[in-house]
Amino acid sequence: MNQHTVKAYGDELNQLTAEVARMGGLAEAQVADAVESVARRDIALARAVVDRDFKLDAMHRDIEKKAIRLIALRQPVASDLRKTLSAMKLSVDLERTGDLAKNIAKRALSLAETEPMQPLTRSIERMGKLVSTRLRDVLDAYTASEIDLAVAVWQSDDEVDEHYNALFRELLTYMMGDPRTISACTHLLFMAKNLERIGDHATNIAEVIHYEITGDELIGDRPRGAPSDADTAPGMGQTPLQPH
Amino acid sequence: MPFSDSPSPVAPLPSSRLWTASTTGGVAVVIMLLLAAARPDMAAWLLVGAAIVALVTWLGSRPVDRAVTVLGPAIAAAETPAGLGDNRLLDAVFEALDDPVMIIAGGEADDIAGRRIILANRAARDLLRIPRAGSLLVSAMRDPGVLEAVDEALFGGLGRTTDYTAAGARERHWKAWVRPLEASPGGGRTAILGLRDETDVRRMELMRVDFLANASHELRTPLASLSGFIETLKGHARDDSVARDRFLDIMAAQAERMSRLVADLLSLSRIELNEHIPPSGRLDVARAASDVVDAISVLSQDKGVTVLLDVPPLEARIAGDRDEIVQVIQNLTDNAIKYSAVGGLVELSVRSDLDTEAAAAPRLPGAARLSLLTPDRDATARYVAVTVRDYGPGMAREHLPRLTERFYRVEGQKSGDRPGTGLGLAIVKHIVNRHRGGLMVESAPGEGSLLVAYFPQLDAAPAIEAAA
Numbered sequence: 001m002n003q004h005t006v007k008a009y010g011d012e013l014n015q016l017t018a019e020v021a022r023m024g025g026l027a028e029a030q031v032a033d034a035v036e037s038v039a040r041r042d043i044a045l046a047r048a049v050v051d052r053d054f055k056l057d058a059m060h061r062d063i064e065k066k067a068i069r070l071i072a073l074r075q076p077v078a079s080d081l082r083k084t085l086s087a088m089k090l091s092v093d094l095e096r097t098g099d100l101a102k103n104i105a106k107r108a109l110s111l112a113e114t115e116p117m118q119p120l121t122r123s124i125e126r127m128g129k130l131v132s133t134r135l136r137d138v139l140d141a142y143t144a145s146e147i148d149l150a151v152a153v154w155q156s157d158d159e160v161d162e163h164y165n166a167l168f169r170e171l172l173t174y175m176m177g178d179p180r181t182i183s184a185c186t187h188l189l190f191m192a193k194n195l196e197r198i199g200d201h202a203t204n205i206a207e208v209i210h211y212e213i214t215g216d217e218l219i220g221d222r223p224r225g226a227p228s229d230a231d232t233a234p235g236m237g238q239t240p241l242q243p244h
Numbered sequence: 245m246p247f248s249d250s251p252s253p254v255a256p257l258p259s260s261r262l263w264t265a266s267t268t269g270g271v272a273v274v275i276m277l278l279l280a281a282a283r284p285d286m287a288a289w290l291l292v293g294a295a296i297v298a299l300v301t302w303l304g305s306r307p308v309d310r311a312v313t314v315l316g317p318a319i320a321a322a323e324t325p326a327g328l329g330d331n332r333l334l335d336a337v338f339e340a341l342d343d344p345v346m347i348i349a350g351g352e353a354d355d356i357a358g359r360r361i362i363l364a365n366r367a368a369r370d371l372l373r374i375p376r377a378g379s380l381l382v383s384a385m386r387d388p389g390v391l392e393a394v395d396e397a398l399f400g401g402l403g404r405t406t407d408y409t410a411a412g413a414r415e416r417h418w419k420a421w422v423r424p425l426e427a428s429p430g431g432g433r434t435a436i437l438g439l440r441d442e443t444d445v446r447r448m449e450l451m452r453v454d455f456l457a458n459a460s461h462e463l464r465t466p467l468a469s470l471s472g473f474i475e476t477l478k479g480h481a482r483d484d485s486v487a488r489d490r491f492l493d494i495m496a497a498q499a500e501r502m503s504r505l506v507a508d509l510l511s512l513s514r515i516e517l518n519e520h521i522p523p524s525g526r527l528d529v530a531r532a533a534s535d536v537v538d539a540i541s542v543l544s545q546d547k548g549v550t551v552l553l554d555v556p557p558l559e560a561r562i563a564g565d566r567d568e569i570v571q572v573i574q575n576l577t578d579n580a581i582k583y584s585a586v587g588g589l590v591e592l593s594v595r596s597d598l599d600t601e602a603a604a605a606p607r608l609p610g611a612a613r614l615s616l617l618t619p620d621r622d623a624t625a626r627y628v629a630v631t632v633r634d635y636g637p638g639m640a641r642e643h644l645p646r647l648t649e650r651f652y653r654v655e656g657q658k659s660g661d662r663p664g665t666g667l668g669l670a671i672v673k674h675i676v677n678r679h680r681g682g683l684m685v686e687s688a689p690g691e692g693s694l695l696v697a698y699f700p701q702l703d704a705a706p707a708i709e710a711a712a
Contacts, residue, residue: 011357018357018382025386032409118457126649143383144373149621159645162614166645 009074016066016087017143020094023059024139027094030056030101031135031198035128038108038191039121046112049105056098063091079215086212090142093201093208097135100194100201107187114184123170124191127163131195134160134202142205147213154206154218160199167192272297343440344368347425348381350398350433356382359394362434371410371439390420390437397422397435408439414520414677417446443520451513462505462651462666466498501665508667512650515568515674523565523679526702529573529628530555530594532566536573537592540581548587551577560596560628561702568675569699575668576632576695582664583636583693591633596626596701603627603698604684611688612641616648617673619682619700627681629698639687647685648673672697 030049037046067088070076076084111121134153141149168189175185210218276294280287338345344367351358359381364374372384381394385408393404403423410416418439425434473491481487537553544551562569573592580590600623606613619625639647639654646652651666676683679699687693 014380015355015357018380021380021382021386022356022388022391025382025391026388028386029388123646123649139386143380143386148623152621156615156618159615162641162645166642169642170646 012066012070012074013076013080013083016063016070016084019059019063019066020087020090021139021143023056023063023091023094024135024142026052026056026059027097027101028132028135028139030098031104031128032132034101034104034108035125035132035195037105038111038128039125041108041112041116041121043109043112046105046108050102050109053098053102056095060091060095064088079212082212082215086208089208090205093204097198097201100198104191104194107191111184111187117174117181117184117188120170120174120185120188123167124188124195127160127167127192127195130163131160131199131202134199138202138205138209142209145209145213147210150206150209150213151218154203154210157199157203160196164192164196338363339365341365342367343438344371345436345438348394348398348435348437350435353395353399356391359391359398368439387420390422393420393422394435394437397424397437398433416441416443416520418442444517447517447519451517454516455509455513458509458650459506462509463502466502466505470495470498505665505667508665508671511571512667512671512674515671515678519674519678521678523563523568525565526561526563527566527569529560529562529569529596529630529699531559532570533573533592533594533630536570536577540574540577543578544581544590547581547584549581549584550589551581552589552591554591554593556594556596558596560594562628562679562699563702564679564699568678572672572675572697573630573632575672576630576697579664579668579695580632580634580636580693584634585636588635591631593631593633594628595631596628597703598627598629598698600625600627603629603696604682606686607631607633607696608686608688608691608694611638611686611691611694612644613684613686614641614644615682615684616644616669617677617681617683619680622700626701626703627698628701629696631694631696633692633694635692638689638691638693640689641687644685644687648683 030052033045034049036042037049067084070084071081074080134156137149138153140146141153171185171189171192175182207218210216273294276290276297280290280294283290345365346361346368347363349358349360349362351360357380361368361374361378361381361384364372364376364378368374369376374384382391385391387408389406390408393406396402396404401424403421405419405421408418408420410418419442420437420439422435422437425436473495477488477491481491533555534553537551540551577590577592580592584590600619600621604615604618643654648669650670653666673683676697676699681697681699684696684698685693686696
């Protein structure tokens with residue numbers, strides 16, 4: 001009967017990673033639902049996303065508490081310590097992801113009051129799909145401890161940036177063409193920005209996974225075509241921001 | 245140990261015949277009969293009593309006998325090899341089920357790490373990529389809706405049905421149903437979780453919506469111009485033969501464009517509908533490429549564009565639908581010819597036996613590069629790549645992400661006198677995705693563009709199956 005009250009150390013660690021995986025699942029669902037609420041102008045779904053955010057916050061606190069307890073009571077070392085720390089770090093990233101998803105859902109609510117903007121919401125949907133896929137891949141990498149998959153996600157971060165830049169230009173064109181769309185377009189612009197940041201969190205998660213498994217940091221240039229490297233990193237992100 | 249023996253040497257063994265009900269009854273009857281012989285005045289009553297005792301004893305022993313006779317053969321049957329065969333049959337049936345089915349063990353209510361998949365059939369193992377030995381439920385399925393439904397079945401004893409979407413290059417929609425199972429002998433709670441594929445239904449619905457939206461939007465412009473010309477022809481251009489001929493030419497071109505648009509939309513819808521079903525045929529990509537070059541020679545000669553074909557000496561076989569692969573190569577080559585200058589050059593090459601990295605490797609130094617479609621990661625796969633290179637105007641980096649969008653056009657570029665429908669690359673992308681391949685573009689303004697479509701090679705297929 002004792003095994004129920006005094007859990008083995010290994011069980012506690014496993015429980016921590018399982019909690020992070022569950023939190024990841026919820027964050028994933030939040031992002032997917034938020035994007036869908038934009039695409040389908042689904043007010044009920046958007047409200048549900050906003051209302052569910054507190055669960056992620058609670059999970060975040062819970063994971064943090066458990067991790068601290070584990071560190072204090074078990075004094076984990078080496079890979080166990082990295083596992084514990086990365087659970088803490090991931091829960092922070094996932095909680096932020098949830099906040100961004102909630103923000104998208106809130107904007108979806110105000111967007112649903114304006115005229116439908118088919119082609120633009122489609123672009124948001126496409127970018128949302130891409131970001132969701134990255135989030136899913138990186139969480140798959142976490143649950144399966146697959147370092148290759150995590151590195152692959154980390155390396156393909158430029159895809160999201162490219163989509164963001166393309167969407168930015170598209171929105172600008174719309175706003176210049178018809179000033180009445182400016183308020184709706186601004187919402188869409190922030191949504192795109194939020195999605196881009198969710199993509200960044202996925203990259204962060206990939207880095208944490210790399211650290212958890214190998215103990216080394218994943219730093220340096222993302223190995224891509226050398227010339228495209230130079231003009232994407234900071235330069236490309238800036239170009240659309242310059243006033244015309 | 246002394247305790248294992250009978251506690252008293254006088255007490256009869258538990259198995260002793262002395263303790264059976266019928267013996268006791270028999271002894272009672274004998275005693276009553278003896279008493280009846282000794283006391284004739286009470287003989288009648290004692291005989292009746294003896295008869296009752298005898299009857300009760302017989303009735304009491306009879307059902308036991310019957311139970312033994314009925315159960316006997318059943319127990320005997322369960323112990324024969326035929327009974328074992330039945331269990332194996334059940335296992336085989338479970339394993340062969342087309343829908344993924346899993347048995348989940350509960351653990352404790354507050355411990356998410358306690359939920360384990362203890363049994364999963366082949367379909368479930370393939371879908372969720374879990375080992376035969378089972379895995380943590382949360383590592384295999386993170387969907388909060390499914391986890392909630394499982395918890396409710398395990399600890400609330402209620403079955404539930406919920407939606408589950410397996411995202412990926414080819415999104416699939418499932419209905420997940422969970423039912424609690426009766427407690428197992430060990431006392432642990434278990435539930436059964438099954439998935440039912442509903443991708444077809446969802447896609448149908450989506451396709452109808454998309455088709456209507458696209459068709460109504462894109463056909464409006466040519467239709468408006470047609471009716472405009474008809475009005476003009478009925479009005480003041482009625483007697484102007486020069487204008488009439490010119491208008492009729494434009495109208496014919498518009499009508500042709502409309503019919504091409506409808507054809508492309510229909511083919512796009514059809515491909516999207518089948519996107520999650522892997523193609524069943526086999527073909528040699530090199531042969532398909534040379535067929536395409538023959539087929540479009542009229543178009544290329546009209547424009548004075550030379551198409552250079554470069555294929556490997558060996559066959560480059562892939563699993564795929566021949567018509568669809570031909571359409572991919574044709575659309576890519578068509579585009580390249582369209583955007584080439586008169587007298588230009590288009591290079592079409594097929595390469596086989598590339599690994600994931602080599603298939604998506606950069607080929608144009610200095611050009612912007614973007615993967616338009618990345619296949620699900622598979623380290624063992626080898627790819628056949630079709631590369632189409634043109635020396636046309638090229639595209640700036642910001643256009644690349646939107647290339648496969650329906651009706652997207654790069655601003656300020658003329659595609660010649662035969663404008664496309666804007667669906668060519670969208671069709672390419674969906675076909676490549678259906679074939680589990682990838683699509684990549686490289687381009688720079690003034691440098692031309694290069695598109696690579698790569699498909700998993702067939703020789704590698706047995707290795708994948710062995711690994712799964």
